[in-house]
Amino acid sequence: MGGSTVLHLPSGPAGVIAKLHPTVLFNICDSYIRRNDQQERVIGTLLGSVSTDGTVEIRNSYTVPHNESSDQVAVDIDYHRSMFELHQRVNPKEVVVGWYSTSSGVSGSDALIQDFYAREVTNPVHLTVDTTFSDETASIKAYVSTILSLGERQLAAQFHEIQLDLRLLEAERIGFDLLKKTMVEKLPNDLEGLEQSIGRLQNMIEVVFRYVDDVVEGRIPPDNSIGRYLAETISMVPKIAPEAFDRLFNDSIQDLLLVLYLANLTRTQLALAEKLNTAAQIL
Template identity: 40%
Template sequence: MATLATTYGSSPALLLNTATITSTDGESANVSKVIVHPIVLLSVLDHHTRRQEGAGRVIGTLLGKRDGETVEITNCFAVPHAERGDEVAIGKDFNRQMLALHLRANKRETIVGWYATALPDEQANGAADKFKFIADTSSLIHEFYASECEDDPIHLVVDTSLVADAIELRAYKSASVAVKGEVLANIFHEIRLAVKSSESERICVDKMIRGADSPEGASFSQEEGEALKLSMEKLLTMIETCSAYVDGVVSGSITPDEQVGRDIFESLNSIPRIRPEVFDKMFNDSLQDLLMVTYLTNITKTQLTIAEKLNATLGK
């Protein structure tokens, strides 16, 4: 077991084996639907792409919120781990440090579960069953996240095999199996899952899709510029409406509404407090980076076009 711990260097790891399984049957039994945002899927795919050579699967922490029977997953981050046989090592200190950093940016997000990529199934006969979603060690990792969550965790599995030319997502909740009061294992039950995009996420995803399909690449078109302009105008209108309401309440011309006040307070509280000069610097740096990427992209396209014409000329 010591060899697993050395995988993390200075980051202490939590070692789990089959003897650590306890009951995780709780409020998650009431969860009937899971909503996933596109940024979560993209983060999982990026983690899978950057995984270490020879790694079977990757895991990470899911962040979001619970609302009755629905769990909404809005963010995630990768967590280092190692698996060998029936033993699992998880970077627990790394997980808690990353959670603390995320809470500084968004205090309303909490841990709602964990994600993993599908594992190759060596015993499968058909191509459709080449990957399995629940591994033998999934109960061990689920047990760790049960201690990290306020409620029982949700398990999200992403199939990155592209066997069916698609990325399959599945969400699970767990229930304990006990014999004479002794918990022996966990059973994972699949629950409904839907992908939901906010307006900003939809714009970004549409841009990525159009950029991938367009022969000109991801250049910023006039139509997309108009869409961004409309979004900014809509945001400005909502800000002016809120400002007029606050001014009316302060002057006494509008009767205050407690619910509206709470909504405005939560909206303002979700915005990071940044000094104007710091924000200007961040914006200018990002703009310069964007212009540099655009410039390099155009140079690359030009070089590729020249190379194609040279190859076509020399090949005749």
């Protein structure tokens, strides 16, 4: 048994979490739209930071030119390093944390690209974005890799999916929902966006009410972590009388309507001035 060869099957890194900012997602989709006709997908570098607990926060990205076939892939390393140097001048706190590709999953050539980024950063994150939106949902996944070895010989990179959190503000969530649709007749205005936000808030409150009722009636067992989270959320809500809240909300709506009215009035005046200037030049 002393001279036998052992196949090492490493387990995936435990507790690794990737947090994705929506700007990165929009940059990836934009680079996919601007790709060459011959390219099936685009790849690029992910920038961000890594916390002490191993959480990877992805804040920025840029596209890296590449060529690939069924058995080989070539990445423009000089372009990647030049772009990284330029980003370092603007934001020196952002470092390389991994790379992305516009595909529905891991492909055969990803191991070669992963090996390149593994020389740039320890344990790089591989982010995949399905830009086809075939089922009208954005399939976004994150992976890390470990080396599958046979004795002293490294065979391949084994990818493991990790937890991915998409950090969205409410306005960004509305834009993300629009991005998932293949066709959009028009962008929602501020009032429509506010209506969608209030509707989504009502749905979340109803889910919380149902959960609390089920726990009180004994239909489901209580979860202490959820209870603490709900208690912290409620404690953060300021205590405002219903009349004061209605007055504050109505004042905000009136201010919003006034801004919309002034913006439309300014747009109309500019259009009239342009038409009068064009008519004067013709005469």
